[in-house]
Amino acid sequence: MAAEQPIELTVIRRDGSSTPFDATKISVAVTKAFLAVEGADAGATHRVRDLVTDLTGRVVGALTSRGRHHTARRSVQVEDIQDQVELALMRAGEHQVARAYVLYREERTKARTPANAAGVTEKPALTVRAADGTASPLDVDRLRVIVAEAAAGLDAVDPELILNETLGACYDGIAQHEVELALVMAARGFVETEPQYSFAASRLLLDQIRREALGRVHGEPRQASQAEMAEAYTTYFPQYIRTGIEAGQLDPELGTFDLERLAAAIRPEADLDFTFLSLQTLYDRYLLHLDKVRYELPQAFFLRVAMGMALREDDREARAIQFYELLSSFRFMSSTPTLFNSGTTRPQLSSCFLTTVGDDLAGIFSGIRNNALLAKYSGGLGNDWTPVRGIGAKIRGTNGESQGVVPFLKIANDTAVAVNQGGRRKGAVCAYLETWHIDVEEFLDLRKNTGDERRRTHDMNTANWVPDLFLQRVEAGGEWTLFSPNEVTDLHDLYGVAFAEAYVAYEAAADRGEIRVFKRVKAVDLWRRMLTVLFETGHPWITFKDACNLRSPQQHDGVVHSSNLCTEITLNTTVEETAVCNLGSVNLVAHLTADGLDAELLRDTVKTAVRMLDNVIDVNFYTTPESERANQRHRPVGLGLMGFADALFALRIPYSSDAAVEFADSSMEQISYHAIEASSDLAAERGRYSTYDGSLWSRGILPIDSLELLTSARNGDVIVDESSRLDWDALRAKVLRDGMRNSNVMAIAPTATISNICGVSQSIEPAYSNLFVKSNMSGEFTVANPYLVAELKARGLWDQVMVSDLKYHDGVLAGIERIPADVRELYATAFEIDPQWLVKAASRRQKWIDQAQSLNLYMAKPSGRALDELYRSAWRYGLKTTYYLRSQSATHVEKSTLKGTDGRLNAVPVAVPVAVPVAVPAMPEPTGAVCSIEDPDCEACQ
Structure with a gap:
């Protein structure tokens, strides 16, 4: 094998002339930086000499390796070399020296650009x-x-x-x-x-x-x-x-x-x-x-x-x-499927589809086929797999034994990969299973990287559908019995007190030998395993069956058997009906004044938005008869919000505060009030949805009132705030008089993409970082918190050294001492916030919402006890669902310049030959979450 030809570097000076590359100039510059920090004698120490040699070698290696596969000759610009020097210092942990080097670069730049210089330097005759x-x-x-x-x-x-x-x-x-x-x-x-x-x-x-x-x-x-x-x-x-x-x-x-x-x-x-x-x-x-x-x-x-x-x-x-x-x-933005397809020849505008899979081969493969049809036009899927019999259950047709639900989940997983929503984003599906299912232990392992690959689903999201009785058994230290659904057929459709009574009766029947397939475990052991696997793989998520059903406006017409891909939709499903939801989100920041939310502007936005969402139902292209039937009968929509963190920044309210919890409460109350009012107005104009009679709406029970149903079923074991500010009596009277156009009107989705379009923070998420590179299917984009930058500018603290400090500390302010404490508190990032604040704020929102919310939970230092406390707290605070658990990685972002990393610029196919410093990877993926902060897999809802 011939030896690789050495790379010959030429340096392009700032005036356009060229000169041979000289590595000694790098050594001199780095040595000067060390001298500026450690004193005049530092250059004589072996440590500094060795470091300078090593760092120079790293820079030269980076510059030459970048051209190795192209040509033996390569030109680099001065700025490119300096960026590599800064990167090498940062990677070596020499932060103070890197700061000195940054200041040196700034001084040299100023020296080259006199204060009275003006005009543009033009190249001749190009x-x-x-x-x-x-x-x-x-x-x-x-x-x-x-x-x-x-x-x-x-x-x-x-x-x-x-x-x-x-x-x-x-x-x-x-x-x-x-x-x-x-x-x-x-x-x-x-x-x-x-x-x-x-x-x-x-x-x-x-x-x-x-x-x-x-x-x-x-x-x-x-x-x-x-x-x-x-x-x-x-x-x-x-x-x-x-x-x-x-x-x-x-x-x-x-x-x-x-x-x-x-x-x-x-x-x-x-x-x-x-x-x-x-x-x-x-x-x-x-x-x-x-x-x-x-x-x-x-x-x-x-x-x-x-x-x-x-x-x-x-x-x-x-x-x-x-x-x-x-x-x-940008006051309101429709969900991604609506933006993709509205006005086209295939107007599939709905965001979420929820299905129940039947317990026979025809039902199972019909469900998988429907997944493919629904995903083709950008729908996100939630599948209720609980009815499918478990391992060891008898198959009457063949007199054999079932292999359980997992092999079919594998097929559903591969279908989602194959049908990738028209090539614009990956197919996405979440499988739900109730905690009493005999296959639940195997279900917990689906996302593991070890074990039999035929029983793994690496591309499918999973979620536990947890009844209250299970958590009550956990807290009581009791046992828990797993069943195959074909022997306990009514458990799937029961919740609350009725579920508990039937479940206890089935346990007694198992003890009498009347049930063939069952298994006893300690409830707390299963709970610990659920939390352990959640931390290790990010799945299955924890969602609460009883809270979803006890507060459902449609409990007279069926049962909520699962949520959707992003855990914010809670609609009834059957084998004959596929639940459909049409989503969009209000941008809170676009409705802010110096005194808070502009109530009249918000009312106007919500009224128009609900009309838009209701229109979707009538113009929608339905790919399955089950989805059309359900959507036309019940007409559910899901109005959510985004820009919550930005609103807190603008109002100068720290996320970790009672004031933030109150703002979550008051803002959602206004959205809820106006959304219900708008749907009732539409009912007066266009007619009520067909299954209105018998619903909670028809009985004068609004979402805030349904809290009492949950409290009663749990014998008061719920921590909920029932305070209100608006005239809800008048709205109750209006709903009773005019009815509702939509069975459900609110749900807070992740807004992963539409918040990018509007240029605001995602959904109800806290800020992930104040300076980072966001990665999505469009490339990588530098994101700097504009509110923080404006604040630091006003205080005379924004300079190149501050940028360097933010990079070094991964966009977290806690370690930057020259930033005042009140600023560090206001701009605290997700992993600095006690996750209990997220739960409390979500609880205040949930009381106003007839569906649910996509709630990510962040934990900087997870432990078994902390996870247990967090998720039991979410249950006790009345939440219906939770979404990803995000825990912090031990690795950090590379400490290089972010310059030049923004986006792949797919608008033009050929790269221009300019000097671009080495790119910084996106903010590190949280371990245990297996989902980056901007994951295209999680965008199927919005």
Whole structure:
């Protein structure tokens, strides 16, 4: 084998000239940094000499290895080398020296840029290659216009800095799309030090999206600045609709709208509100395309979604405009399936589907087939597998014995992988099993990485469906009996006191030898194993059967047998009915004033949002008759919220505080009140849902009132707050008079993707970090907490050293002593917060919600006792479900620059040859959670 040819490095200086690479200059710079920290004599010590040698070697190795598979000659820029030096110091744990080096770089930068310097350094006579191969001079004047527009209204963004960075990356003969990419990369590189650059990068990306979409729709190359878009939309939008219809993607009915009226309602200025992550996510996954060429602009996208939901309205244009304004202002956002498919020829707009699997081969494979059909168009699935008989149960048809539920779960798992929601995101399903099922112990092991692979489901989420009696036995130190459902057929449909009575009777029957398949275990041992496996694999989640059923408005018409993929939907299912829920979320931050929530604006948003969600039911494309039957009969919707953590930052309320718990209570009360009122208004206008009679609604029992049903069933063993602020008596009277249009109206989903689109914090989540790289299917994006940055700027604490400190401490403020204590408390991150605060806030929300909420729990230092206390607390505080348990990894983010790591920029296929420092990986995945903070697998709900 021939020896590898050594890499020859050339350094590109800042003035564009080149010089041979000299490693001794790195040694000198690193030594100076050590001297600045440890004193003049440090350079003479063996420790420092050895460290300098080692660090220099690491830098040289990193620079040469990056080119090894391409060429024996490679050029690097000075900034690239300096980034590698900083990375090496951080990785070596020499944080103080790295800080000194950062300061050295800042001083050198200032020295090169005199205070009175102005203007842009332009490269002479550069040419640009168009897509057809023709060459033309680089249009610096247009670049200056585009950059100026990108910086408009952003006081912290320097357009000349972006332009200089861009021109420094250009070369003679550069392709047009590479120039556009260079603009975006130049802006995004400053996000870690100034979050406003995220908006600038977004606007620069928008310029290339405009070129792509306008060119595709009009059939000829076109460009338009932001200022020109108000006029451009008038001709673009009607042609865009025609293009989509001709391509077979848009519903021909959209062509019958008054397109000129709709085009006139488009607000081009709304494009300025996107962050870079927002717009890149839209581009990669939502905007319509033909052969990967986008022809849908962001505002056309929102209007298309609005038109799809207004198809059955009397004044379709007026309602479409109303819906569009809600979406484009980010006050409310529909769920991902609605955004994907509204207005298309296959408008599958629903988010969640819940099924019950029958106990025979026909029922089992019918359930798996339905999973595939429902997942194809972006639905997230929750399967109730409890009816399927367990291991050892008799099969009458063959006189053999069942192999249990696990082999069929394996098939369901592989089906979810195979049907990946049209290629836009992975298929996602969660299997639920009641705690008394004979196969529950095997069920707990499904996500383990050891054991028989034929009995493992690495891609399927799992959840325990836990009855109250089990936890009561745990607390009493009692025994627990496992049964096969074919011998205790009614347990599946019982809950509360009725379940407890039947369960005890079956235990007695087993003792008398009347039941063939059963097993006795200590309840506390099974509980410990459930918590241990949850910590080790992240599954199965813990959800509470009785709380879901005792407070269900629809308990007169069936039983809640499971939740959904993300544990926020609690609807009845049978073999004949697949529960369906249509989701969307209110953006709390968009309704904030200096004094708190704007009640009137929130009421207006909720009223319109509930109408939009109700419309989904009628225009929806149903892939199975079971789902259509259930949705038309009960008409459930799930209105949730997002931006909760951002709202706390804006109101200056620490998450770990009674004030945060009160805000959770009051904000959800307002949403609940207005959502119920809106559904009742729709009932007066359009009629009640068909199974209204006999429901809790029809008996004047609202969600806040159903707390008493849970308290009574548990003999008072519930910790719930029943206080209220609004006039609920008046609302009860209205519901009794006018009825309800929807059997259920509220559910808080994870909002993993739609919160990215709106540029706010996810759902009810606490902040994960104050500076990190978020990874999702669109790439990696630097995320800096803008509220923290503004705070530190106001206090004179925001500088490059603070950025370095935040990187070193993984975006956590606790270890940065120069940050005041009140700031550290306000911006405490998820793992700094006692998870009991999360439970308390969730309990206050749950009292107002007729369904549930996706509640992640964070634990920095898990232990068996801590987990036991946390989950029993969740049960006792009246929660219906919990979601992921996230525990902290022992590893940390690499301490390098974050510059240049934002996104893959999939909008353009070819990378521009600029110096990009080594990328930082995303924030470490929490061990035990097996789910990163931004996991595409968990986005099926939103």
